[in-house]
Amino acid sequence: MSILLNRRLILVGALAAAAMSAAVVPVRAVAAPAGRRRFGVTLHPYYSYVANIVGDAAEVVPVIPAGFNPHAYEPRPEDIQRIGGLDAIVLNGIGHDDFAGRMIAASAKPSLPVVESNADVPLLPAAGMAARAAGKVVNPHSFLSITNSVLQVATIARELGRLDPDNAAAYAANARAYSRRLRQLRAAALAKLATARTASLRVATIHGAYDYLLREFGLEVSAVVEPAHGIEPSPAQLAETIATMRKLDVQVIFSELNFPSAYVETIRRETGIRLYAFSHISHGDYAPDLFEREMARNLDTLVLAMAEAAP
Template sequence: MATTVLSRRMALGGLASAAALAAAGARAQAKRLRIGVTLHPYYSFVANVVGDGAEIVPIVPAEANPHGYQPQPEDIKRAMTLDVLVVNGIGHDEWVFKIIEAAGRKDNLPLIWANASVALIPIGGDNGAEKVVNPHTFIATTAAIQQVYEIARRLGEIDPPSAARYRASARDYANRLRKLRADFMQRMPAHAKADFRCATMHAGYDYLFQELGLKITAVVEPRHGVNPTARQFAQTLADIRAANINILFAEKYFGESSLAETVQRETGVKVFTLSHITDGPFTPEKFEVEMAENLATIERAMQAVGP
């Protein structure tokens, strides 16, 4: 189902035409590519693939909240200058398609669909009848590596002379991301007896917990930034109590403290914060730094509950 959704999205949005790719490739020979990105992790992914061989252009300001973002005139101007654009394309940057259309680039801007080769999962904690794929593929090392390789492959098609360098850089970066997870997993046996049962404020961490072999028992928000109804919240509290959940992961960058404090007061859970990796400066190292922090936080939470 998830693959079908992405395929439909790519078909509707349209992959760049052969002419657009050829034009971008020609420009790459004449000057450095201007590669647009929609999210902070994609800046890190692209920067570690291309090095100083291209200019990376964030479409929106660093402090912008990507959830429900409203395009600004400056965003449109930036889109008009791009040679290629990296997108999430499955729900986390829907606003970028409005920007592309407003910039007159709908038919001539090559798009790199970062999730084209990622195995998608349904969004957790969704109380609606229709199940939607979880767009937070960038908050996990395994899915991140798949996206890095997809970005490198597609950039190599646009800029063939640099393709080998892009592939080599992608391998080096992927190895560093694998080491993040490997180091965490090596420490896991020390916490094997931890009485760890967790909930999250919203379903932004399903890919991360899945690759770590950990289970998220409950999700508080039905959608990011959308407070649950009184009935939904009461049911979530009941689920937390029934499952004896002892850890709640809130988010580092978004204003959820009031709701998280209510859950803590009502259920006695311990609250920790994880990074959504969607705020702060755009830097090549941001994804590695904040993913390492997330893994360290999860380990502290496991230590906090004990056996």
Template sequence: MRKPANFLIAVILLAVISVFLSACQVQTPTVPDKSTASKTLTIATSFYPMYIAAVNVAKDVPGVKVVNITQPTTGCLHDYQLKPDDLKTLSEAQIFIVNGAGMEAFMDKVVSQLPDLKIVDASKGIPLIKGDGEEGDNPHVWVSISNAIQQVKNIGLQLAALDPEHAAQYNANTTAYVDQLDALRVTMHQNLDGAKKRDIITFHEAFPYFAREFNLNIVDVIEREPGSEPSAAELADTIETIKESNIKALFAEPQYPAKAAETIARETGAKVYTLDPAVTGSMEPDAYLKTMEANMKTLEEALN
């Protein structure tokens, strides 16, 4: 009986030694296939409305990250000065989405130093409104919901061309978001096209495209540039215009102090309403839709 037991023990020892030696062998490391390795495509946007459009077009696209180079509270890029963090964010991106129409002209020198950066011009093909005198084209094209739809289409087409691997998803996202925008556009026209009053006074030059879409007449602009207080003579002229035109509504913007508008309202009896050009707000993808819906309700009250 002793011999079989010894034989069994020897067999077990050999098996254990074999397993141990196998575990100790040097394993050849697996080299990941570069073609399948995960890659991150960083898309930078110049300011808030471009970010909202881009996150809708690039929604759930694998390996794609959308970042905004300016703070969401920046507003329009009038006289904006790039900060070191802005430049760092831009330098790490492969694609840069801009509004165009002259809004980001101050970035031209920086962008020229990044030859590999691909530029997506959201305003491509959109007819621009000329500024007064020596002013350039008005860049606030996104404030018109029809122009916003065209910008989203432009972004979708250009991203699909630059990142063909995900073209189908960019196209699907573009279609889905455009459908939402178009549904709201129809509702806005249904509610605003029959408004009793058409003459409005706005805070600064953000609303010409919006006014053109809804057949509104901008009688006067309180501040041509945000933050530039009108002179006493300009205030007097605006007050006189309101009295002569019997305008009952002034439209200030939530991004800027409405001191001048409130002064005019006291002198004329007009009411100050808030009309949002969608240059700041929530970073949620539906933010532009909510802003335009709120503008529609404000105008319904003010113009009727």
């Protein structure tokens, strides 16, 4: 595969209209002759991916400060200026950081090398009628999956190694160690579900962020409440979704952690369906171990939900 430094996936929307093994120390890498490389990221999971890949050989730079909602973020001059000091940027590139294309184009480095993290990931269609109507052709939440995260880590390590060949071997070794820890999280969750009878379990989600994670554990989403991420359903849409969930005998609804909304309580009150919350891994401080910590919590939540609904 080519080096993936083009912008093909940055513009996909327009064209369509680490805690469990913290003691593991990254392989020591050779510092670049001109100093450490600076690799930018846009989202919290990608900070964790890249930080675990590069270790102390490079600096990982979030281009938007912690505390901003990436779904509602609008580029600021100081954030665009930050891009001028990067050697490359690692993107989700399939709809979760569409703002990055505008930032790069307006920066001092409009030809900044871009690593397309999802180039090797099998993508799911966008969830929600409004999302598809707006030209969103794929679900951008690929990072909410252990298997897809491992694929992205491999792609990122390979491409950063091409940009920084002196450290390519270290990046590859670190990526393997990190991916091994992620796979251990998934294996531990699957082991807990070995006797759960989940073949007939039907689930719904508040929005389409969790399709990748649920499919990884053999679950298909029967209904999605929001017509698009962040857009509350109208009363008529909500009534229709509740009727659908009753008809399909949905037993579990997955919402987003710290997602206060009156309609979520309406669903629980009207249906009596069990409600559980996942982390979207898009809030708080950037940290190398954030993805592992939050995914471990998500997997614990998933195991609990499946065990209680299908003992």
